[in-house]
Amino acid sequence: MKVVKFGGSSLATGNNVNQALDIIKNDPKRQVIVVSAPGKRSEDDIKVTDLLITYAYTSLRSNNYEDIANEVFKRYELIAQYFDLNESDLTEIKRILLTLPKLSYPNADYRMAAFKAHGERLNALLISKILNHQGIKTRFLEPKDVGLIVTGMPNNAEVNPETYVNLKRVKINKDERIIFPGFYGITPSGHIATFSRGGSDITGAILARGLNAELYENFTDVDAIFSANPNIIENPKPIKKMTYQEMRELSYAGFSVFHDEALIPAIEGEIPVNVKNTNHPEKPGTLIVPEEGFVPKRTITGIAGGKNFAALYLRKYMLNKGAGFTLKLMEIFNRHHVSYEHMPSGIDDLTIIFKKDALSDQLIDVICNEIQTSLNPDQMQWIDDYAITMVVGEGMKDKLTLCASILYPLGKKDISIQMINQGASQISIMIGTKRKDEEAVIKTIYDNFIA
Structure with a gap:
């Protein structure tokens, strides 16, 4: 049995939905189908989720x-x-939609989560009606039916382990299809809570693990995951096969094809993931697999960059001898609910790297003031002009001169490297630069190692 997920662009119009249904019908193993809300029909269109937020x-x-x-x-x-479809088939959908403002919610956040989730919920209900109308035995199931339990924030929920116990009890007949809405789950008290935006990918992975699927197919609007951003590199090479860890590392820095959190359930269940194009389902796409037994075809699998970073540089002489400095720093971050991405350090200094979109100017000032008062660093500098490029590949392991090989062509182009860090896994190198240099870094590394 396969779990299949279709994104919003794959379900934006009747014609798009028809393509998706053809894909479902062409493989009887595609029994569990996770759907997103209808996406944009054109560049200037509005996604249904955004319409629901306005609603x-x-x-x-x-x-x-x-x-x-x-x-x-x-x-x-x-x-x-x-x-x-008959007009009567839409009666339930319209009733549910018009009932939303009249329901009772614990607070404004739960209210917003419920409205947003109905983009997926109503689309799943509609698509199940379409398939039954076409004579294909189809069952609409949603989180409350199968016990997909979530905890955490109403608009940034996390799956509860109880979910996987519940999913083991779900029975699916061989002659039926299941249509399931993505993006949300049910809290222990019975309220709707959504994953972060793009969370239908997460739902698909949860079902794939919980139902012990042989494959999780994620249909989107690109032929494959590419080795670099097509907006920076013209016709970059597609990645035919990669590991979970490679995908996680690349997603972190900017690969937006696949939701980076979505891999976690698939990794835990060791379910292979196949990213494919709804418009070209015959193409192989990109297969994401466990690390065990994987044989890399090239040294570097992919390069990804992000400009939405910032850094805090701290210098404190004898930092390596002083106990408690980092602990006090972490306590300040914890007090303000701030998470950091990386913390490369030296004998007298360290740099803390953040994702910029998680910080406001006011919060930055508050944190810096507390650090100055509590830790009294010899030097403190907030670096707002920061970009990170991730160079990733299972083939990078044990390549002792790889860092030097990467830095040499960058130096020839007078690109200033602010930070370089190789992870303990040895399959990634992180390069920090000024934002203006990010694209040049990607082009240079791609030309020298992948092209």
């Missing part, structure tokens, strides 16, 4: 929310009309 705000401010509710409903209605 949530509008209905909170006034009772005059029919226009936005009808705009959301119209997206599902157009898809239904493509498949000649």
